[in-house]
Amino acid sequence: MSTVAKAVSLLEVLGQGEPERTLADLARSADFDKATTRRLLLALMDQGLVEQDGGSRLYRLGIGVARLALMREAQFPFLRTAVPLAEALAAKTGETVHFSEHSSRGLISVHVVESSKANRVAVPIGETLPLHATASGIAFMAFADRRIMEAALGARLASYTPHTVTNPAAIRDLVSAARARGYSIGAQGYEDGVFSVAAPILGSRGTAVGALAIAAPRARIEPADTESLGTAVVETAFQISERLTGRRAKIANE
Amino acid sequence: MSTVAKAVSLLEVLGQGEPERTLADLARSADFDKATTRRLLLALMDQGLVEQDGGSRLYRLGIGVARLALMREAQFPFLRTAVPLAEALAAKTGETVHFSEHSSRGLISVHVVESSKANRVAVPIGETLPLHATASGIAFMAFADRRIMEAALGARLASYTPHTVTNPAAIRDLVSAARARGYSIGAQGYEDGVFSVAAPILGSRGTAVGALAIAAPRARIEPADTESLGTAVVETAFQISERLTGRRAKIANE
DNA sequence: AAATGTCGTTTTAAATAATGAAACGAAAAC
DNA sequence: GTTTTCGTTTCATTATTTAAAACGACATTT
Structure with missing residues (x-):
């Protein structure tokens, strides 16, 4: 499984279920190692596709996905x-x-x-x-x-x-x-x-x-x-x- | 630069400019090797984030980005x-x-x-x-x-x-x-x-x-x-x- | 017609990034 | 007070990614 496929799978997992999820929860759902999940999430956060609630450390899909969708709709x-x-x-x-x-x-x-x-x-x-x-x-x-x-x-x-x-x-x-x-x-x-x-x-x-x-x-x-x-x-x-x-x-x- | 960052950059490049672009064009815009660009595009296509026009081989952002955005909006x-x-x-x-x-x-x-x-x-x-x-x-x-x-x-x-x-x-x-x-x-x-x-x-x-x-x-x-x-x-x-x-x-x- | 350039694609050894087990303190649950 | 779970960091091992080279297929130019 390519890294890209893993990252996108993680986005899909984030999109399902509860609006905000913990790292451990996501790692379980996606069936990735905790450290791997975290690294992927950090990379995705860096790109704006994932956001993290400052206090609670919960993750959710970021504004970046809306941005990509808006760009696609424009085209x-x-x-x-x-x-x-x-x-x-x-x-x-x-x-x-x-x-x-x-x-x-x-x-x-x-x-x-x-x-x-x-x-x-x-x-x-x-x-x-x-x-x-x-x-x-x-x-x-x-x-x-x-x-x-x-x-x-x-x-x-x-x-x-x-x-x-x-x-x-x-x-x-x-x-x-x-x-x-x-x-x-x-x-x-x-x-x-x-x-x-x-x-x-x-x-x-x-x-x-x-x-x-x-x-x-x-x-x-x-x-x-x-x-x-x-x-x-x-x-x-x-x-x-x-x-x-x-x-x-x-x-x-x- | 992580692989995830590269893949997302490629999506951003796809979102800018012309609605549909060639492989060589994308490789130039993103400043990746042609083979690398292709591998990333294939991985992204596999996930539905990129689509390819069957005949012309042109790439564009896929329905997957809209899907992620819809999931985010739902949450x-x-x-x-x-x-x-x-x-x-x-x-x-x-x-x-x-x-x-x-x-x-x-x-x-x-x-x-x-x-x-x-x-x-x-x-x-x-x-x-x-x-x-x-x-x-x-x-x-x-x-x-x-x-x-x-x-x-x-x-x-x-x-x-x-x-x-x-x-x-x-x-x-x-x-x-x-x-x-x-x-x-x-x-x-x-x-x-x-x-x-x-x-x-x-x-x-x-x-x-x-x-x-x-x-x-x-x-x-x-x-x-x-x-x-x-x-x-x-x-x-x-x-x-x-x-x-x-x-x-x-x-x-x- | 021939030559040139560009395209997408495949292959490769070398370089690099990803992996996951282990260990940590902190916080939460029991 | 104890145990579990959390997020986080580290690191040797492993696997993926990389980019140059070469390919045939087209287009365009000479």
């Missing part, structure tokens, strides 16, 4: 672009809307707009979404570089609910259908009782960089709703893609 | 708390409002609400504000741990405009006056033609963790305005402090 305005459009979609449909971005860690959910209804679907941010078991994942694979799907289907496919599809051939069918339709349909493959539709967010080369999804409690959705929700999610996802790339979204032909 | 809602209040202050006064947070890198400006007027003061985010030459810095020192002021005055004090005060004794007077008054007054010490007032944002131990400032073109400000702007900035800064700590803001007596 690649993913959140600034997508959030207002996602909010509009949530208002229009009345359901929870969330979007994700693909990275080497997989498809990461980066923002959620929760439905105002009492019975709503909660989606944690920062979570890695399994490509084969979520509407977002299927929509993403349908419009991403083909190698991503091949890699995903080559690995062991975990089952999350009794409804999860784990047969590679069946997943290929779902992906093909999503590509033909423009959006994917997720029926309780990841969480029981959750129905969702998702559409790809396209990057400048016409391949998917993420996905936009609407998630609703199964009980509230009539079969007839699927198409209207699907159309709505595709429309908003295209708007996000257009604003992101500065030009008309165009699907790459694989 | 320590600095931006979520301060932004709406800063916006209200900007609306009320009609001038640019910005706030900063202190870290080991100094006082970093983290958000700016620009005045709607044509003639307005622009403040870049992510910038390190010199403690001795800005209203924010003076207000911060007046209510921070005394050692911070001593450290700042011990270093060489740069001059940014003909009006910059660089005499340590004179700066001590400014700080004392700010502490007595509750807010500091900056008169073109950092940028020519810019007048500003600032008040501290207090943390849970009653010492300053940052500063809130109003910045306006010199020409627009009458001497009589100073007090009303000062009172307004103090009021909003106290509100931010209260919401941040969850209790009534209380100034630590040094």
